[in-house]
Amino acid sequence: MKNQWTSYLYGIVKVTIAGRGTERFLNDCMRENVVVWNVKRSKDNGLSFYIRLQDVHALRIVARKNDCKCRFEKRVGFPFLVRRSWKNSGFVLGLLAFLVVIFVLSNMIWGIKIEGASPETEHIIKKELSNIGVKTGKFQFSVKNPDDIQKSLTDNIQQITWVGVELMGTTYHLKVVEKNQPEEEELVGPRHIVAEKEAVIKKMFVEQGQPLTTLHEHVTKGQVLVSGLIGKEEEQKKVAAKAEIFGETWYKSTITIPLNTTFHVLTGDTKDKHFIQFGSFRIPIWGFGKNTYKTYEVEDDVYYLKFLNFTLPIAYVNETFLEKEEITRKYTVKQAKEAALDxxxxxVEHNLDDKEKVIGEKVLHQTNENGKVRLTVLYQAIENIVKTTPIVQGD
Incomplete structure (x- = not known):
């Protein structure tokens, strides 16, 4: 018989019959739509076969019409398993309670390990984790995912440069890279300070070495600004030149800005749907109804359930629909020019350090064609132009 596993769910009964007309008994079973399978002849010329639990009543009717003796030998299947379990309900309930407890504990947070942080920084990290709800005893699906935890820690803790967050079993592992304090300058050999690029000197502070240039002087790339040779020519001494020199430099940029730009923005309106996921199949549990947004983005937060150290193919899914709308931004020529300059x-500022800045700009060329404003701009910046080069024999 095909699909015996479905019959197992509803119950299977093994039947033996003995006496006259066993073949006729089987024929009568067929007429009464009693499904039989695995028919075997026994040593005493009887027959044994299997039927579905739901056909037992029909079999009794057939047995009354024949001279065969009918006996139920074996009962298997889910209904009989439940009946036997009910007799041992204490044991079954204890087993189920144990599995439920293990399942619940497997989906909670039981440890937070932080590596690479000093005790002070570790205390700050644990405090921030507590503020965002990541603490021992909390359910894993009730806290942020590791990426969001990482972003929150990086944004709110100034003492760290980077942190990696990984959930392994019931423990969060954090690897921290702290911001390094300025280290003492290493000993270096004799050297000159030269200009890294063409500039006009605007600020100059020489700590060690012989200055060869002055404020407001135009210097070229590679020109020696501070010499590492000090003293008279016949008694020159080689030192490691050290100075802080800022110069005015120039950057030429070409920027194009369209007068009309169409793009999508989020309206702030959202709709959530909740699912229980088995493998790739999802069953909705909340948030029914059709999505009415014309344009939208979808964000999925998937939380897989765990049992001990195993990740089950069962997950809770929070699907969020973010409504978007199309916006057309219109610039006048003046506004487009300002946007291009910005x-x-x-x-330019993206390539500068904290102490460096843009101090001016000059439009070299402007065109307005095909609905676009095109600018060629020369930006003036103040930046560090120091570059060191070792002193070689013959300098």
Whole structure:
């Protein structure tokens, strides 16, 4: 018989019959739509076979019409398993309670390990984790995912440069890279300080060495600004030149800004749907109804359930629909020009350090064609132009 496993769910009974007309008994079973399978002849010329639990009543009717003796030998299947379990309900309930407890404990947070942080920084990290709800005893699916935890820690703790967050079993593992304090300068050999690029000197502080240039002087790339040779020519001494020199430099940029730009933005309106996921199949449990947003983004937060150290193919899924709308931004020529200047300035500042900055700009060329404003701009910046080069024999 095909699909015996479905019959097992509803119950299977093994039947033996003996006496006259066993073949006729089987024929009558067929007429009464009693499904039989695994028919075997026994040593005493009787027959044994299997039927479904739901056909027992029909079999009794057939047995009354024949001279065969009918006996139920074996009962297997889920209904009989439940009946036997009910007799030992204490043991079954204890087993189920044990599995439920293990399942619940496997989906909680029982440890937070932090590596690479000093005791002070570790205390700050644990305090921030507690503020965002990541603490021992909390359910894993009730806290942020590791990526969001990482972003929150990096944004709110100034003492760290990077932190990696990984959930292994019931423990969060954090690997921290702290911001390094300025280290003492290593001993270096004799050297000159030269200009890294063409500039006009605007600020100059020489700590060690012989200055060869002055403020407001135009210097070229590679020109020696501070010599590492000090003293008279016949008694020159080689030292490691050290200075802080800022110069005015120039960056030429070409920026194009369209007068009309169409793009999508989030409206702030959202709709959540909740699912229980088995493998790739999802069963909705909350948030029914069709999504009515014309344009939208979808974000999925998937939390897999765990049992001991195993990740089960069962997950809770929170699917969020973020409504988007199309916006057309319109610039006048003047506004487009200002936007182009701002964009160019940001591009230049992206390559500068904290002590460096853009101090001016000059539009070299402007065109307005095909609905676009195109600017060629020269930006003036103040930046560190120091570059060191070792003193070689013959300098």
């Amino acid at each position: 964009r160019g300035r940001l591009d």
